[in-house]
Amino acid sequence: MEDNSDRNQGEGETENNNYNELNSKNKEILKRSEEMLTSTVLEKEGKDWDEKQTMIDQLLSKVNVLEKERNKAEEERDAFREERDAFREERDAMKEENKLIIKEKDVTSEEIDALKEEREVITKERDAIKEEKDLITKEKDVAIEENDALKEERKVISKERDVLKIDNETIKSENNALDTKYTALTSTLRDEIDCPVCLEVPTCGPVPVCPNGHVCSKCKDSHCPTCRVRLFSGKSLLAVKVIENIEHACRNEDCGKFFPLEEYKLHLTSCLHRTVNCPSPNEFCSRKMALSKVYDHILEDCQGSFNNIGNNNSNLNNGNIPKYIAVGSILKLSSKGLALKWNDKIFYLNLEKAPDYSVFSLELFGTALECKDYEVSITVHRTNDKDMKGSVQRFTGKPLPIDTEQERRKKNGLLVGPDQMESLSVIDEKLKINFGITLDIKKQ
Numbered sequence: 001m002e003d004n005s006d007r008n009q010g011e012g013e014t015e016n017n018n019y020n021e022l023n024s025k026n027k028e029i030l031k032r033s034e035e036m037l038t039s040t041v042l043e044k045e046g047k048d049w050d051e052k053q054t055m056i057d058q059l060l061s062k063v064n065v066l067e068k069e070r071n072k073a074e075e076e077r078d079a080f081r082e083e084r085d086a087f088r089e090e091r092d093a094m095k096e097e098n099k100l101i102i103k104e105k106d107v108t109s110e111e112i113d114a115l116k117e118e119r120e121v122i123t124k125e126r127d128a129i130k131e132e133k134d135l136i137t138k139e140k141d142v143a144i145e146e147n148d149a150l151k152e153e154r155k156v157i158s159k160e161r162d163v164l165k166i167d168n169e170t171i172k173s174e175n176n177a178l179d180t181k182y183t184a185l186t187s188t189l190r191d192e193i194d195c196p197v198c199l200e201v202p203t204c205g206p207v208p209v210c211p212n213g214h215v216c217s218k219c220k221d222s223h224c225p226t227c228r229v230r231l232f233s234g235k236s237l238l239a240v241k242v243i244e245n246i247e248h249a250c251r252n253e254d255c256g257k258f259f260p261l262e263e264y265k266l267h268l269t270s271c272l273h274r275t276v277n278c279p280s281p282n283e284f285c286s287r288k289m290a291l292s293k294v295y296d297h298i299l300e301d302c303q304g305s306f307n308n309i310g311n312n313n314s315n316l317n318n319g320n321i322p323k324y325i326a327v328g329s330i331l332k333l334s335s336k337g338l339a340l341k342w343n344d345k346i347f348y349l350n351l352e353k354a355p356d357y358s359v360f361s362l363e364l365f366g367t368a369l370e371c372k373d374y375e376v377s378i379t380v381h382r383t384n385d386k387d388m389k390g391s392v393q394r395f396t397g398k399p400l401p402i403d404t405e406q407e408r409r410k411k412n413g414l415l416v417g418p419d420q421m422e423s424l425s426v427i428d429e430k431l432k433i434n435f436g437i438t439l440d441i442k443k444q
Helices: 002-043 049-193 237-245 261-270 291-300 312-316 418-424
Strands: 275-277 288-290 323-330 335-342 345-353 358-364 374-381 393-397 414-416 432-443
Touching (some): 049 237, 374 414, 414 418
Antiparallel strands (some): 275 288, 345 358
16 A cells, blocks of 8 residues: 555656646747747848748747647646545545554454464364263263173073063962962861860860860860760860961951961950940940941940030041040039041040049050050140130040050049049039040150
């Protein structure tokens, strides 16, 4: 761009020089013409005026031509000047453009440097990715080898499994056959020691035996109940061994499960179908039935429970614990009880009268071992003292098992004397004592 500017500047100077040279020549021609005219006039004064006039006209014509050439030269000079000015403006614009290009070049250089650095980073990342890819490829190859090994191992296992299936089916078939034989054998042995009178299999020895080999340990009499021969003091050791090694059927109705002798004895204490007394006071209900049927009995037809009276069951037996219960009981008589279902367990609250005190107890429909998992709190207070901030009588301890007899029940739980009951109760005109009970149960 600088070379173009210098060239334009040189062309402008050449133009000026040409114009000045032409102007100088014109001036020199005019001067020479004047000199020639003067010289001619002076030298040829004697010639004709016409010839002189002709010469003058020729000279003037030449002067006019020179004048036109000079004017044309001036016009060309002015055009050259305008073109020079345009060239100068273009030169200045090109200078500014050159500066801008230089700045852009600097920015571009910085960008190139940044791109070079970025390229180096990308190259490193590419190398790292390539290394990682190589590692993954190696791991893939290892995984493929392991997979192939696993496939082979699976084929071996499948074959072994098929063999085991066949063996298992064989064993099952053999076990079924053994079970059938064992069931038939134990059934036969059980029939041999089953008493035809009481229809029960003995569960302990010694087992009396008649001379003909018939046994019975429960209904032993002077004569054998089977063959009616006289019984002496004979004992069957074989019967004892049979008793110890066969499975015994649960004697409770609706159960029908079989257990080895030791498990059988434990099962009888926890069987859901074992016979128990209705937990309500004996004054109201003294029925015996299977434990599995007691709750339905209480809800439907028990005369000693509040659950089947009106809406008591839905209002009181709603699963909410702690529970507040308002009680109205005839003086000196036991009150009806209340069954409560909480966390899929059934409890029974009793209020019973002993000769010198009132007894409040809570039974769990379960065994003594299951009772150890719970802690109950029974609080007796006035009906207008639900917050229990006044005088109260409280018991905290384990619930009683459902197998607890009434006489034992009257000696356990919250025992409240007559004076304490009087201070906690309001006696109405029908000689009913009205008080409140708050019951709480916690699983430990």
